[in-house]
Amino acid sequence: MKDTFRGGVHPKEQKEMSRSASLREFRPAGEMVFPLSQHIGKPAKATVKKNDPVLVGQIIAEADGFVSANIISSCSGTVKAVEKRRTLSGMMQECIVIDNDGEFRETGDFGTRIEPDQVTNEQILERVKKAGIVGLGGAGFPTAVKLQPKNPDGIKYVIANGAECEPYLTGNDQLMRKEAPAIVEGMELLLRLFPNAEGVIAIEDNKPEAIEAMRKACEGKGKIRVAALKTKYPQGGERSLITVIAGIDFPVSKLPADVGCIVDNVGTIYAVQRAVLYNEPLFTHVLTLTGEAVKEPANFIVRDGTNVAEILEAAGGLKDGATLKKVLSGGPMMGIALTSLDVPVTKTTNGLTCLLEDGAEVAEKQMTACLHCGRCTTVCPNGLMPQMMAEAVEAGDLERYEQKLYGLDCIACGSCTYICPAKRPLTQIFKQTKAEIMARRRAAAGGRK
Amino acid sequence: MSTLLNVSSGPHVRDKWTTQYIMTAVVLSLLPATVIGVIHDGVHALLIVLSSIIAAVLTELVFDKIAHKPDTWKDGSAVVTGLMLALSLSPSVPLYIPIIGSIFAILVVKCCFGGLGKNFINPALAARCFLLISFGRTMTAFQVDGVSMATPVADLIAGKAVNVTGMFMGSTNGVIGDSVLALLIGGLILWAMDIIHGEICFSVVIAFALFVGLFGGQGFDPRFLLAHICGGGVILGAFFMATDYTTSPVSKLGQAVYGALIGILGALFRIYGSAADSFSYSVIIANLFTPLIDTYIIPKPYAYRRAAIAAQNGEPRKPLFQSIPKPVIVLAVITLLAGGGLSGVYTMTKDTIDEQKAAAAAASYRVVVPGAETFEKSDAVAAKLEELAGQVYGSSFGRCYINEAFEGKDASGNTVGYVASVTTADGNDANITLAVGVNADGVVNGISFTELNETPGMGMRCGDPEFTDYFLNKDVAQFKLIKGGGASGDDEIDAITGATVTSSAVVNAVNAGLDFIHNVMMGGN
Numbered sequence: 019m020k021d022t023f024r025g026g027v028h029p030k031e032q033k034e035m036s037r038s039a040s041l042r043e044f045r046p047a048g049e050m051v052f053p054l055s056q057h058i059g060k061p062a063k064a065t066v067k068k069n070d071p072v073l074v075g076q077i078i079a080e081a082d083g084f085v086s087a088n089i090i091s092s093c094s095g096t097v098k099a100v101e102k103r104r105t106l107s108g109m110m111q112e113c114i115v116i117d118n119d120g121e122f123r124e125t126g127d128f129g130t131r132i133e134p135d136q137v138t139n140e141q142i143l144e145r146v147k148k149a150g151i152v153g154l155g156g157a158g159f160p161t162a163v164k165l166q167p168k169n170p171d172g173i174k175y176v177i178a179n180g181a182e183c184e185p186y187l188t189g190n191d192q193l194m195r196k197e198a199p200a201i202v203e204g205m206e207l208l209l210r211l212f213p214n215a216e217g218v219i220a221i222e223d224n225k226p227e228a229i230e231a232m233r234k235a236c237e238g239k240g241k242i243r244v245a246a247l248k249t250k251y252p253q254g255g256e257r258s259l260i261t262v263i264a265g266i267d268f269p270v271s272k273l274p275a276d277v278g279c280i281v282d283n284v285g286t287i288y289a290v291q292r293a294v295l296y297n298e299p300l301f302t303h304v305l306t307l308t309g310e311a312v313k314e315p316a317n318f319i320v321r322d323g324t325n326v327a328e329i330l331e332a333a334g335g336l337k338d339g340a341t342l343k344k345v346l347s348g349g350p351m352m353g354i355a356l357t358s359l360d361v362p363v364t365k366t367t368n369g370l371t372c373l374l375e376d377g378a379e380v381a382e383k384q385m386t387a388c389l390h391c392g393r394c395t396t397v398c399p400n401g402l403m404p405q406m407m408a409e410a411v412e413a414g415d416l417e418r419y420e421q422k423l424y425g426l427d428c429i430a431c432g433s434c435t436y437i438c439p440a441k442r443p444l445t446q447i448f449k450q451t452k453a454e455i456m457a458r459r460r461a462a463a464g465g466r467k
Numbered sequence: 468m469s470t471l472l473n474v475s476s477g478p479h480v481r482d483k484w485t486t487q488y489i490m491t492a493v494v495l496s497l498l499p500a501t502v503i504g505v506i507h508d509g510v511h512a513l514l515i516v517l518s519s520i521i522a523a524v525l526t527e528l529v530f531d532k533i534a535h536k537p538d539t540w541k542d543g544s545a546v547v548t549g550l551m552l553a554l555s556l557s558p559s560v561p562l563y564i565p566i567i568g569s570i571f572a573i574l575v576v577k578c579c580f581g582g583l584g585k586n587f588i589n590p591a592l593a594a595r596c597f598l599l600i601s602f603g604r605t606m607t608a609f610q611v612d613g614v615s616m617a618t619p620v621a622d623l624i625a626g627k628a629v630n631v632t633g634m635f636m637g638s639t640n641g642v643i644g645d646s647v648l649a650l651l652i653g654g655l656i657l658w659a660m661d662i663i664h665g666e667i668c669f670s671v672v673i674a675f676a677l678f679v680g681l682f683g684g685q686g687f688d689p690r691f692l693l694a695h696i697c698g699g700g701v702i703l704g705a706f707f708m709a710t711d712y713t714t715s716p717v718s719k720l721g722q723a724v725y726g727a728l729i730g731i732l733g734a735l736f737r738i739y740g741s742a743a744d745s746f747s748y749s750v751i752i753a754n755l756f757t758p759l760i761d762t763y764i765i766p767k768p769y770a771y772r773r774a775a776i777a778a779q780n781g782e783p784r785k786p787l788f789q790s791i792p793k794p795v796i797v798l799a800v801i802t803l804l805a806g807g808g809l810s811g812v813y814t815m816t817k818d819t820i821d822e823q824k825a826a827a828a829a830a831s832y833r834v835v836v837p838g839a840e841t842f843e844k845s846d847a848v849a850a851k852l853e854e855l856a857g858q859v860y861g862s863s864f865g866r867c868y869i870n871e872a873f874e875g876k877d878a879s880g881n882t883v884g885y886v887a888s889v890t891t892a893d894g895n896d897a898n899i900t901l902a903v904g905v906n907a908d909g910v911v912n913g914i915s916f917t918e919l920n921e922t923p924g925m926g927m928r929c930g931d932p933e934f935t936d937y938f939l940n941k942d943v944a945q946f947k948l949i950k951g952g953g954a955s956g957d958d959e960i961d962a963i964t965g966a967t968v969t970s971s972a973v974v975n976a977v978n979a980g981l982d983f984i985h986n987v988m989m990g991g992n
Contacts, residue, residue: 267779373479401769441486
């Protein structure tokens, strides 16, 4: 096994602010908003309407089709509306708005543990699906779908992604420290679905406590081991993990399962354990509220649908006299900048990073012409040539971009933009170009019909 | 919350390195060489450096203002260009040289092609070559304490021993930035900081050394190789000029190919060419190949390489050959192919060239010793020639070498005259070889060139009868060159206007030949 992948960058980790803050729960008081689309795939279909009473753990929107996921209420109260609300992405999206009564009454059909040997493999999949579990690393791919590859016997590795390579974020670190045995139990459940697979818990070596806790929990579990990986971004990208652990580089046109790997975030695996053994649906998840602007950076077990401003208040609000410049959903490398704090967190919001300084804004002022220094080519984890790709886009040569330079294999990790001394907005160009090529393809396909 | 939040696409943090940071690092890495250059070459060298940098920055500033461009002069790249140009100049050039050079580099080569990152050849080198063409003599005049001297590489080409330690320290005769040690320190720091690419600088040096070793005529003699590497701007070129980002390829493999190309071209010009400062040209020629290399050498993403595809299909990995980096293999193959091809051509044509040279020499001998049927030499003369082989003849003729000397005899065996073939390394553009003849009484019988490759219309006019006829039927021991006209005596010769260097070299060569004939062959009669 190689100790790391090729390329990558090492931004300032900035994890000290919150890395030793234990996980804590808090109960929001305000209204709760649940977007119907919190996952990859079709939006869920609302099963409640205005004035319906709801309980914690109740399904309020159902998966619509195979690639979709249930939405679960995290509070009790009454449905206030099903309407368009602003979400994290800045767009107006269809949401279920619940008037939170603050009592958090539960449905009562979850919470009692059953032992793993009393659960069948079919039940595992069924409960994961019903619980509305999606990839909590950020992508939000429905987990039940991921756990049903074409050839389950061909899966060699189930990788628990505890790398947490995004700067600032520490939620998974704390989760692994606190819930190591539960995560290992979740991993064992997954391994039952893939008889030929080995379980690997991948953690960056800047989290010694988590590595220690997970190693201890793995003792005596022959098929599961912990891999301590070099701290380097994007170590937690599923491709990077597979390169390191399975030794396979593969194009974006293939899925991890095609090369015998299943990668799930440790948070997701924890959710699987809760769903299968406690019948608990997914309505809470780990979230790091951090950044230079925050008074008391914290790691929360946060309820889906909670208002961002309310979470910030729970962490003591802003530092005195601090002027908030930028708030990110996620970390600074791949996070999405919020347009407003009056938006709800979703299942996949693993961090809220509140910044006093905007690196992107500073960079814009320092921007010069491309020097051709080639630093972008050395950091690309996929071995692409970002400099040439940007030139091809500039020249309008999308064919070269796609065919010669494999531009569509860009995973938008941001490493090239991060490293660029000329401060070129490379990742942004590639995201845009990808969207344009896809749009052209759709148009071409539509034209043929 | 009343504050307006910044919204932009990620990433939202950036590395601390900026364009300015890199340019500053390059300037700092050149400081040791600059300081040593100024210590050795004096205040005038410092003035050259300063005027070059100031001219470069001012040119960009003025261009920015006139063209309404953002303030690109602040990015530091103009400072780098100015400094590099200065370091590649002779410390004795007048100050207008670096100023004109910097203006040319920035205005024509950089700004007119779109500024930073858009120039197709290295601005500093382009300016240097522009200056070499425009102010040839001023640019190549290397003086130590006011006395013109040859650079180590010129000596090396002429087959003389050179002071390698001096080259390391920068105390030999050369450009301002000629301390190999200081340049290496700066270059290696840049390499360690990952600012310049090892693929380029090391392949330049390796390919150059390999080629010189294979075809330089002295094998892999470490002192000889080191002398070649340390001279003629190879280190400055490899670490600072060739590694210029804009004009070098982006891919690692492309960089290695490009580096090898520079090394091979540099060695080729050095061994088979005539100009000592040819390394600039090899970098510029390789610059021109960069777009081609970048078009065709594009490394595949990791996932599409053969080993990765095998791994995706579950095949076991084959470690064979993968442990040797591809650039190394390519580099070796290119060097061998180029070298093999050249040596083949050289071997095939060598005999013919030698025959032609001999025929040309014989023909020139007959011109200057008319009536001779055969050319012979006594054992004493042969021994003297043997003794002089490869050494400068006398002390007052510049760098002249006696190649051959014969006694011309008529059909009945009587001596009708003497001839000496002399090569001088003091030509303006290249070596000059000529034959000088004397009749049996010691009267000079004329000269004839076997090798004259000077500037047409200038130095080349030394081959015209108007000039060569001066040497006909003169009963003198030595000739005197008169600059500015007005030659009167038999021993006085007017220099050709605009070609005094060539004229002087020719007269010195003639005098060397006459000296040899009179003192060695005729025994001082």
